[in-house]
Amino acid sequence: MDISIQKSKLNNHQKIQITGSKSESNRLLLLQALYPQISINNVSNSDDSVLMRKALISETELIDIHHAGTAMRFLTAYFSIQKDRETVITGSPRMKERPIKILVDALKMLGAEITYLENDGFPPLKIKGRELTEHKVTLEANVSSQYISALLLIASKLENGLELTLKGKITSVPYINMTLSLLNSIGVETSFVENTISVKPNAANLEPQTLTVESDWSSASYFYGLIALSDVDTEITIGAYKNKSLQGDSVLADIYEKFGVTTTFLDESITLQKSSNIDINSVVELDLKNAPDIAQTIAVTVFGLGLECYMIGLHTLKIKETDRLVALKTELEKLGAEVIITDLSLHLKPSKTVNSNITIATYNDHRMAMAFAPLGLKVPIVIENADVVSKSYPQFWEDFKAIGFNLK
Template identity: 40%
Template sequence: MEISLNSIPQTINGEVKLPASKSISNRVLILNALSDSDMPVENLSDCDDTNHMLEVLNSDDCHFNIGHAGTAMRFLTAFLSRIVGRWEITGSERMQQRPVGVLVDALNKLGAHIEYAGQNGYPPLRIYGSYLKGGAIEIPASVSSQYISAILMIAPYMADGLQLTLTGKIVSRTYIDMTIALQRVFGAEISVKGHCIHVKPGNYRPVHYRVESDWSGASYFYELLAMTESGQIILPGLLPESLQGDSHQTEVWKQLGVHTRFTSQGVVIERKNSDPTGLKYDFTEMPDLVQSFAVACCIRNIPFEFSGVETLRIKETDRISALITELKKLGYILTTGDGSQLIWNGERRQAQTHPRIMTYNDHRMAMAFAPAALKHPGLTIVDQEVVSKSFPTYWEQLSALGLEFT
């Protein structure tokens, strides 16, 4: 199905109920399961990724299909490698095109037994869960932080623990830091020195845990305000001292005129005057926000140069190509520079009338492009249901802010 946005008010005021953090939810579910806790995790994210995790963790089956849930694929591959049994895990057609070779190779070196049921380096996987010896290993950190987080979370259950050295450029370091912080909450003994991480063998302890709201989901409402003339949005449940790296977006949105104020209930964001001539930023630590900033800058006619976008090629879709293709429909001509950048120098062409934005099975494409209807009334988002991957009530929240769509 698709949704057409008819109008967006020039002034936005209201309150948004954000989902719980998907990143924290998925990590805590793994740690909770490894601790053999009978305490439920409070305020879990009600999204596809987390629901797939729950289905597998609560299942008596040994064959799992996790759809488009990349986080679930990586975390569960590591988790199942130390659960005694024979397991098979697969996903959607796109999931079977997303590489897992770095993770599988590392786990096998640590004592796991994982085979490819199809093409080498890609799902589906056949996993023979058993004893993991652990030890010293090097992993390239330039591909995906989720590979590293997946291995770290099972590391206490390796006989010799884990001495992990990260090689190359480290992308999304804040997500690795989040994993380590949560492991420590559950009782893991971990030391970090530069690119080296040492996890001692041991067991997690059961912990009563409540998940905070999602800073990634907040970005679409910052984006919305950045495009309007004035307004204020209340975002309950966001913490100033957050485990989420995406919480650092506040300073970048400030450059686009959206200011953040923390209260005891959460965050209040407000649109103020700003007229930036351009935006240059390294998104290595916040890659999931590139779509929101790219669309906002184009609509505001603010040229930009974004670096640190390499990992966007292996997300739910190739997000670089998707952004270039779909923003061209709105009249904006983007380039990739040396391949590790996303650049708009202000080049324009005639926009399509009533453009139809393809989402490529990517929730963030749908949510980032919806606010563009402010300048392109009648804009249509194809496959509106894709938002269920991380933010099932996204359209309802937009409606509550006064956006009209059919």
């Protein structure tokens, strides 16, 4: 399904409710499978979390997680410790191109039995669950945090716990801290000192408890983009959010101040307001190593505002649903941008105009669809394969329509 966005104007003072963080939900769903006495409120309704939940309760041998990269990583670790169970985990054609060797090698160091069914280093995988008795693993510190979190989430169920050493400069620290904070919140003892993370075994049953997932900050990014491209004094309220968040993408509140957007924290929600215009001659420099998922939204915002921007710390974007750096360059240049990319950076030069009636390819990537949608405030635009948003934000288009977007 393609969606045509006619040039739109936001209804002011709108309120939107966004469901729970996909990142928090998927971690807690796995922990709930390990510790069934845990209850969870405000779980994400994203495709990824629905697939994660179904996989965790499934008793079939074949598990297909489609495009859900987080689920692939987390479930590989989970099924490795399901003693005497044999599982084949697979996914979409793109998933079979996304590397998983680093995680598989780490699990094998702990004693896991995993084989590749097609290409070495890539899904699908055959996993024979067993008790893992080794407890020490070393990884390069700049690997995807999902590999690290996958190991940490199962660590308390290992006979001797886990001691994970990270070599070099650590990236994506907020996602690692999110995992450790959630472990701590259910009663698992952890430590993170310099480059060593330890998780103690927890053979005893934890106390029954209910945890509430904070709303998704990545999903909030598209509303930050909207407000940044709006007239001064436009505002919108979205919930439910906390001032002290576990999510790395909450850095949006600070970043978007550069674009004239003020964030006011209320009780369980935030109000975004375009408080001022910006100097169009300013140059924005950002290191997004701790929040790479918001790079697409920021790039589109900067382009729409006619600014120049340098972003670094983007090395993980090449192994997402698509090569996001190449995809961004391709689609922004169709709109009239001048973009230079490397394997870990993006340089967007200032543009005075935005080409109209351009069709944006989404590459089966939910964030491509949502990141480019706010440009509908500037020019008519078409989003190809628009229903891909269901991966993380199923009601995205309904919410955009409710706040004044003219969609066909």
